Amino acid sequence: MTEPVTAPPRRRRPRGGTLTRYTTAFRTPKGIAAAILLLGLVAVALLAPVLAPGGYDEQTRSALASPSGSHWLGTDEFGRDILVRTIYGLRTDLSLILTAVPVSLVIGTLLGLSGYVSAWFGSLMQRVLDIILGFPGLILGIMIVLIVGAGWTALFTAIVIAGLPGFGRLARGGLLTEQQREYVLAARVLGVKKSTVMIRHILPNVVDPLLVQASIFMVVAIFIEASLSIVGLGIRPPEPSLGAMLNVGARYISELPSYVLGPGLVLLLLALAFTLLSDALNQAATRR
Amino acid sequence: MTLHNEQADPAVSERADTSVLLDVRRLRTQFDTADGVVRAVNDVTFAVRPGQILGIVGESGSGKSVTARSILRMVRPPGRITGGEVHYRGRDLLTLSDKEMRELRGREIAMVFQDPQSALNPVMKVGDQIAEALIVHGVDKKKARERARELLGQVGIPDVDRRLDDYPHQFSGGMRQRVVIAVALASSPSLLIADEPTTALDVTIQAQILRLLGRLRDELGIAVIMITHDMGVVAEMCDEVVVMYGGRVMERAPVEVIFQHPQLPYTADLLAAMPRIDEHSTGRRLPSIPGAPPDPARLPTGCPFHPRCRLRESICEREVPALVPRSEPVHLAACHVTQRGVEIPPLIPPAATADVRGGGESRQLLEITDLRVDVAADRRGLFRRHQPVYAVDGVSLAVSSGETLGLVGESGCGKSTLARTIVGINRPAAGTIRVGEHVVGSAAGAGAKVLRETVQYVFQDPYASLNPRRTIRQSLEEALAVRGVAPADRGAEAVTLLERVGLHERHLDRYPYAFSGGQRQRVGIARALAARPKLLVLDEPVSALDVSIQAQIINLLESLRDEFHLGYLFIAHDLSVVRHLSDRVVVMYLGSFVEMGDAEAVYHTPQHPYTAALLASSPIPDTAERTRERIVLGGDLPSPRNPPSGCRFRTRCPIGPLAHPDRTICIEEPPALAPTSTGQLAACHFAGELARVGAVT
Numbered sequence: 006m007t008e009p010v011t012a013p014p015r016r017r018r019p020r021g022g023t024l025t026r027y028t029t030a031f032r033t034p035k036g037i038a039a040a041i042l043l044l045g046l047v048a049v050a051l052l053a054p055v056l057a058p059g060g061y062d063e064q065t066r067s068a069l070a071s072p073s074g075s076h077w078l079g080t081d082e083f084g085r086d087i088l089v090r091t092i093y094g095l096r097t098d099l100s101l102i103l104t105a106v107p108v109s110l111v112i113g114t115l116l117g118l119s120g121y122v123s124a125w126f127g128s129l130m131q132r133v134l135d136i137i138l139g140f141p142g143l144i145l146g147i148m149i150v151l152i153v154g155a156g157w158t159a160l161f162t163a164i165v166i167a168g169l170p171g172f173g174r175l176a177r178g179g180l181l182t183e184q185q186r187e188y189v190l191a192a193r194v195l196g197v198k199k200s201t202v203m204i205r206h207i208l209p210n211v212v213d214p215l216l217v218q219a220s221i222f223m224v225v226a227i228f229i230e231a232s233l234s235i236v237g238l239g240i241r242p243p244e245p246s247l248g249a250m251l252n253v254g255a256r257y258i259s260e261l262p263s264y265v266l267g268p269g270l271v272l273l274l275l276a277l278a279f280t281l282l283s284d285a286l287n288q289a290a291t292r293r
Numbered sequence: 294m295t296l297h298n299e300q301a302d303p304a305v306s307e308r309a310d311t312s313v314l315l316d317v318r319r320l321r322t323q324f325d326t327a328d329g330v331v332r333a334v335n336d337v338t339f340a341v342r343p344g345q346i347l348g349i350v351g352e353s354g355s356g357k358s359v360t361a362r363s364i365l366r367m368v369r370p371p372g373r374i375t376g377g378e379v380h381y382r383g384r385d386l387l388t389l390s391d392k393e394m395r396e397l398r399g400r401e402i403a404m405v406f407q408d409p410q411s412a413l414n415p416v417m418k419v420g421d422q423i424a425e426a427l428i429v430h431g432v433d434k435k436k437a438r439e440r441a442r443e444l445l446g447q448v449g450i451p452d453v454d455r456r457l458d459d460y461p462h463q464f465s466g467g468m469r470q471r472v473v474i475a476v477a478l479a480s481s482p483s484l485l486i487a488d489e490p491t492t493a494l495d496v497t498i499q500a501q502i503l504r505l506l507g508r509l510r511d512e513l514g515i516a517v518i519m520i521t522h523d524m525g526v527v528a529e530m531c532d533e534v535v536v537m538y539g540g541r542v543m544e545r546a547p548v549e550v551i552f553q554h555p556q557l558p559y560t561a562d563l564l565a566a567m568p569r570i571d572e573h574s575t576g577r578r579l580p581s582i583p584g585a586p587p588d589p590a591r592l593p594t595g596c597p598f599h600p601r602c603r604l605r606e607s608i609c610e611r612e613v614p615a616l617v618p619r620s621e622p623v624h625l626a627a628c629h630v631t632q633r634g635v636e637i638p639p640l641i642p643p644a645a646t647a648d649v650r651g652g653g654e655s656r657q658l659l660e661i662t663d664l665r666v667d668v669a670a671d672r673r674g675l676f677r678r679h680q681p682v683y684a685v686d687g688v689s690l691a692v693s694s695g696e697t698l699g700l701v702g703e704s705g706c707g708k709s710t711l712a713r714t715i716v717g718i719n720r721p722a723a724g725t726i727r728v729g730e731h732v733v734g735s736a737a738g739a740g741a742k743v744l745r746e747t748v749q750y751v752f753q754d755p756y757a758s759l760n761p762r763r764t765i766r767q768s769l770e771e772a773l774a775v776r777g778v779a780p781a782d783r784g785a786e787a788v789t790l791l792e793r794v795g796l797h798e799r800h801l802d803r804y805p806y807a808f809s810g811g812q813r814q815r816v817g818i819a820r821a822l823a824a825r826p827k828l829l830v831l832d833e834p835v836s837a838l839d840v841s842i843q844a845q846i847i848n849l850l851e852s853l854r855d856e857f858h859l860g861y862l863f864i865a866h867d868l869s870v871v872r873h874l875s876d877r878v879v880v881m882y883l884g885s886f887v888e889m890g891d892a893e894a895v896y897h898t899p900q901h902p903y904t905a906a907l908l909a910s911s912p913i914p915d916t917a918e919r920t921r922e923r924i925v926l927g928g929d930l931p932s933p934r935n936p937p938s939g940c941r942f943r944t945r946c947p948i949g950p951l952a953h954p955d956r957t958i959c960i961e962e963p964p965a966l967a968p969t970s971t972g973q974l975a976a977c978h979f980a981g982e983l984a985r986v987g988a989v990t
Contacts, residue, residue, distance in 0.1 A: 187758035191817075194716045195824060196745040196775045205771070209762050 027216075029289050036285035042278035046271070050096040053089075061085065061093035062243045069261050078267040082257065087250075091267040094245040098275070101157065101246075102226040105164035110219045112165065113172025118180050118211075121203055131177060138170040143232055150238040160239055164226045171218055179211030186210075220283035224276045231272065247272050313380075314516050315341040315364070315402075315484055320377035322356075322363045331590045333359040333372070335540040338616065343483065346510055346517045348531030348548070350524065352586040352839040353810075356540035357520045361486045364518075365404060366394055381484075400430050403477035407489040409469035413461040419445075419472045420457035426479035444475040449505055465929040467498035474505065478513075485509075486518045491526065495703035495866065497926045497945075500910035503530055504925055522840060524567060525912025528552060529919060536560050539587050539597025542616055546624040549916045556619045556626035558637055559598045565640040566844040568873035570911050571918070573893060575873060578851060580640035581844035585809040596629065601841075604630045604637065643848065656729075658747060658828045658860045659692045659715065664724035666707075666714045668933075681722065682934045684710040686884035689724075690862075694827055697854065697861040699875030699892065701868055701907065705930050707884045708864050709753075712832045715862070716750045728828075745775075749826035753833035755813035759805040765791070765816055766801040772823035790819040794849060811842035815849065822853070828860040835870060847874060868911045872896050880904045883941045884933050886966060890973020900975035902948050905983040924983065927951075940964050940978065948982050 030036045049056070057063075068084040070076060078087035116134065120127020137145070146163040153159040183189055184207070192202045227247075233239040234248025235255075242249065247268040254264035322334040334356045341347045351357040362368050364379050366386065379386040381401065386394065398404075406412040414422060423444055424437035432440070438457075445453045448471040461469055470490065477485055487506065491499040507530060509515050519530055527534055527548065534551045536544040536559070544557040555561040565580045584601040587593060593600050599609040606629065614627040631637060666685040684707040692698045702708045713719045715726060717733065726733040731743045752758035759768055769787040778786055788798045794815040805813055814834060821829055831850070835843045847870065854861055865871050871878060871892075878895045880888040880903065888901040899905040902924075909924040928945045931937055943949040943959040950956050958978050966974040969981055 187752045187754060188760040190713075190718055191750070191752060191758050191820065192760075192771065193718065194745060194750045195772050195820070196742070197771060201771075205763070206760050210760075 027286065027289060030285040033285050033288065035281045035288070039278050039281035039285055042274060043282065046095060046275060046278065047099060049092055050099050053092045053096050056092060057086070057089040059089070061090050061245050063089070069257060071261065072263050078263040079261055081253070081264060087264055087267050090245040090250060091247070091271055094247045094250050094268055095271050095275070097157070097240055097244065097246040098227060098230055098248075098272075101160055101230055102164065102223050105161045106168060106219055106223050106226055108161075109165040109168030109222070110172050110215060113169045114176040114211075114215055116169065117173040117176025117178075118203070118207075120177060121180055121184070121199075121207070127177065127180075130173065134170040134173045137166060142167055142229060143236075146229060146233045147236075147238060150233065155238050156241055160230050160233060163233065164229050167229060168222050168226070171222060172215060175214050175218055176211055179214065180207060183207045183210050217283050217287045220279050220286055223279040223282075227272060227275055227279075247275075312342055313340045314343045314345075314382065315518075316378075316380040317360075317364065318378045318380070320360065320363055320379060321375045322359050322368055322372060323375050324372045326371055326590070328590055332592065333540055333589050334363055337377070337537070337540075337542050339535050339542060339545060341484065341516050341518060343516050344510060344514045345533060346506075346519055346531045348527040348534045349518060349520045349537060350522065350527055350534060351537035352522060352841060354539075354586050354589045355537040356589065357537050358488055360537070361404070361488050361518065361520055364486065365398055365402060367398075367404075396430070399426055399477075399482065400480045401482055402484045402486065403479075403482040405470075405473050405477050405485060405487040405490050408493050409466060409473050410493070412473045413469060413476075415461055418458050418460055419464070422461075423472070423476050423479055426476050430480050432480075440479065441475075444478055445472070447478070447509075448472070448475045449501070450475075467494055467501055467929055470494060470498075470502055471505065474502075474509075478509070478515075481513070482515065484516045484518065486520070488520045489522070490519070492521070492523070495930075496868070496907060496910045497703060498929065499526075499912075500923065500925045501927075503912075504923075506530065523912065524564060524840070524914035528914045528916050529912045539592050540589060541597060541613075541627065542625075543598070543628075544624075544626040545616070546619075546621075546626075550621065550624050552914070552916045554620075554624075555637070556624065556631045557598075557628050558602050558604050558630070561637045562603075562640050563841055564914060566841060567914055568844075568847065568869045569913070569915075570869035570872055570896070570908065571913055571915075573872075575876070575892060578642040578644070578848050579844040579873065580642040581848055582640075582841040583845075585811055585842060586839055596627070603640075604628075604635065606630060655693045655695055657691055657693045658729065659690075659862070660727040661691070661715070662689045662725050662727070663687050664689070664711070664714065664726065665722045666710050666719055667722040668710060668719070670720065670722065680934070683722070683884055684933050685714065686933075686936075687724070688881075688884075688886050690879060690886075690889070692828060692860045692862050694860045695854070695858045696877065697863050697875045699871035699878040700862060700864045700881060701866065701871050701878065702881035703866060703930055705883075705933070706881045707933065708881050709832055711881075712750065712830045712862065712864055715830055716748055717744060745824060745826075747826055748828045748830060749821035749824050751814075751817050751821050751829060751831045751834045754837050755810050755817050756805075756837075758817050759813060761805055764802050764804055765808075768816070768820055769801075769823055772820045776824050786823075790823055791816075793822070793853075794819045795845075809842075810838050811845060814838060814846055818846075818849065818853070822857075826859070828862065830862045830864070832864045833866065834863075836865060836867060843870070850874065868896075868907060880907065883930060883936055885941060886974075886976065887942060888973060888975045889966060890971075890975075894971055894973045898971040898981075899983070900969045900971060900973060900980040901942075901977045902946050902979075902983040903942050904975075906947065940976075942977075948979055 031040050062085060065080055065084040067080060068082050070080040072079045076086050081087055081090065116130045119130050145167060149163045149166065150159045153162055189202060189206050192206055230239055230246060231248030231251060234246050235252040237252065240246035240249050250268040251265055257264050318338050320334055320337040324331040324333055337360055349357045349360065359368065363374050368374060374387060420438060420441045423441035427437040427440055428434060442453055442457060445457065450456055450468060450471055464472060491502050494502060503526065506517060510517060521527060531548045534546060534548050535542050536557060538559055544560050551560060555564065562582045566582055568574060568579060582601055587597055595611050596609040596614050599605045602609065608629050614629045616625045616627040617632060618624065619626055664685055665683050665687055667681040668684040669680060669682040688711065690698065700708050710719060714721055728744050728747045733744050766787055769790060770783045773783045773786050787801060791798065791800060796812060796815055835846050838846060851874065853859060863871065863874055875892045877890065878892045879886050880901065882903050888895060888904045895904060896908065899908055906924040906926045924947055926945045931944055937944050939960040939962055940949065949959045964976045964978050966976045969975050
């Protein structure tokens with residue numbers, strides 16, 4: 006009777022290691038498009054000093070010049086090249102969201118998982134997140150700017166805080182379901198250390214929706230930057246950001262449509278890249 | 294394979310008579326998936342007569358549910374019906390338009406699904422749901438409601454006028470299944486297809502539903518197609534049986550013939566491999582079928598059963614056997630070997646590894662005294678008064694090494710809560726748990742380490758208890774690391790463990806998804822053994838497995854117990870499995886024990902009416918047992934939130950105040966577990982009164 010039971014292993018999509026699962030996300034058409042788009046934008050942003058060695062505030066004689074061979078998108082009200090400023094603006098935005106969103110992800114996840122250490126602390130943190138969630142995004146941003154003062158740091162803080170409820174709640178939901186899973190109970194019955202249970206059994210199973218949420222929130226973060234900059238509370242001139250350029254460019258929309266077109270298009274591409282990325286990740290994470 | 298399909302099937306030409314209600318011929322359904330074509334239903338032929346109950350039995354993946362859905366043309370893409378005919382009263386359903394088919398569904402052929410939970414719309418009153426089934430077929434509202442009332446009464450729901458306006462969540466599982474049946478009956482269909490209608494229900498509730506289905510057939514003359522995996526249900530209910538395996542009909546015969554002279558090795562072995570509730574088999578191994586049911590995506594060539602068949606010959610690997618008549622023309626079987634008149638030799642059980650049972654001194658491993666568990670403890674709120682819900686309410690038991698204590702009870706009786714409290718997942722509200730010399734405190738303290746070195750837990754669901762992201766090696770080595778095995782030795786130790794539970798070294802680096810249910814349960818057992826426990830708490834370890842796999846796991850558990858002199862607390866709702874494995878048995882009802890004693894005494898002379906009813910409700914896979922006397926309990930398990938006063942069983946007791954109004958003692962005074970004349974303990978004021986009726990020999 007102890008003879009081996011050899012049902013042939015069912016061929017399904019690998020469900021194993023987290024890393025291999027995410028590499029499959031980049032084999033789908035959506036994933037490939039997202040990767041190309043994102044890598045292209047990051048490369049352009051990184052190469053900004055090479056592409057435009059003069060920096061973002063190099064001025065020319067003619068202000069608000071129409072697009073031409075030397076200035077593809079024309080020049081702004083101070084005679085600065087709009088394309089160059091757009092590239093530097095992209096650099097600002099990427100530096101902002103690629104740091105702020107991961108920080109928000111980590112802090113939010115920790116807050117969400119805090120209930121594992123102490124149940125009442127976990128509930129308390131959820132209430133704190135509820136309060137944050139209760140503020141409309143823009144009002145929250147304005148309050149932070151008033152406290153921190155306008156600039157990169159204020160935008161960074163605003164994005165981090167705005168992201169916390171999303172990450173925190175997802176992590177908490179994951180924790181609550183995972184804690185009741187039989188393999189988690191099995192590990193507890195075996196006497197596996199609490200921290201090991203968290204890292205080995207709970208976290209890997211919670212991380213999927215969090216990563217998807219992170220890529221969705223990247224898009225939101227771009228718009229937080231843009232909306233705060235549009236009301237003049239974002240990046241301070243002369244430093245360019247996509248949102249700040251849109252803000253100023255909107256005044257000249259009839260004279261020089263390319264002023265908003267450039268940063269607008271880049272913003273759109275950025276949002277598209279992250280949306281595609283989140284879609285691809287979501288598919289990789291949920292197909293089981 | 295094609296060769297045989299082209300030949301004239303005598304089964305098809307034989308039945309052209311008009312008394313046939315549903316005639317399924319050469320039905321084929323397949324699923325086009327990314328992994329290839331899955332032939333779920335392959336050349337299925339059978340017929341149903343008016344008023345007949347036809348059973349379709351098979352294990353998971355045998356194609357029985359897809360067959361039912363194909364008849365109603367309810368196969369969803371990527372599934373599609375690729376061939377065959379389904380004649381209903383002479384009309385081929387497969388050629389009807391969608392509109393004609395919609396009219397036929399419900400009006401002529403209705404379906405009852407397995408899970409009454411999801412078959413009803415939770416936001417609609419049940420009366421409206423029944424009426425809806427009529428209104429879509431053109432009955433006016435007032436009449437429909439009147440009919441809904443009548444139907445609810447017909448399916449045995451008490452207090453119909455009030456319950457008509459209740460929502461599904463206000464009904465218990467068994468009552469909900471009655472409502473589902475009422476919906477199906479709404480426009481008086483002639484054929485009812487019931488897909489595992491009692492699988493999600495407890496034995497006492499199952500007995501109620503089976504009785505109801507039988508009554509409907511007798512009173513209304515409805516034909517029923519009963520899809521099930523349970524040979525016991527088949528033996529009790531069906532007139533004719535179709536045995537499916539690997540998407541094919543392998544045998545078809547009247548129910549008595551199937552049980553007495555199976556002509557298919559699979560059917561014969563399956564019947565032999567089931568432990569019997571009416572048979573004393575403790576200490577013997579069960580005969581078992583090796584291997585696991587085939588994956589429908591990769592069926593073997595030739596006869597689908599040949600890799601597991603002990604009579605296989607070379608022809609079985611090449612050619613699909615045809616379904617041909619046997620000694621009696623009503624008996625058809627598809628087997629190359631028995632076709633030549635070869636008798637199926639009885640399936641020999643493996644010999645017990647050694648007669649070590651009883652050897653070795655017996656030490657008490659676990660002792661529980663007056664344990665209470667409050668399952669509402671973690672829902673304690675800041676602003677409301679805590680209302681305790683004692684899922685386990687004052688139980689005491691002891692388990693010694695080398696012995697098996699069987700714990701039986703219906704779902705919701707608290708048996709899993711008890712088990713989980715023993716291993717420290719839930720916390721006791723009162724009472725003590727003593728493991729060896731140590732008392733396990735309510736606070737995780739000194740006792741906890743001893744506890745997990747002594748007691749380990751095997752979960753019911755082998756799919757849920759292994760982390761899908763970790764290989765078997767990782768899962769086993771984690772358990773070994775906790776025991777303190779040096780990293781260098783873990784690999785070798787893991788291999789030893791796997792081999793002990795009947796798996797191979799090559800399985801080590803696979804993920805759980807690559808295993809079948811039985812194999813996963815083996816891994817779960819290996820993981821529990823990694824801690825070198827002395828006592829295993831087994832929470833329904835075989836109930837999620839296919840029948841042909843159950844015997845393998847039961848045998849494994851028995852040989853492990855005898856080899857390592859383990860003590861088992863074996864929890865199950867299946868009384869026959871418990872009888873086979875257990876030395877002593879405890880029967881649990883609504884949080885407390887109602888009967889406890891030697892397995893033979895409890896099964897032979899049950900003293901508590903609940904035990905007697907449980908025994909009488911369990912279907913026995915033998916048509917000769919059809920005539921035995923039944924005790925069908927009314928009602929449902931009350932909520933532990935609000936248990937009845939006095940004896941907790943009195944609201945359903947066939948000898949309590951319901952039947953004898955003068956027995957007020959049952960309402961006033963809870964009975965204690967007290968010794969009875971037959972030697973076991975029973976908690977009943979009138980112990981022994983029902984014993985004779987419920988006893989199985």
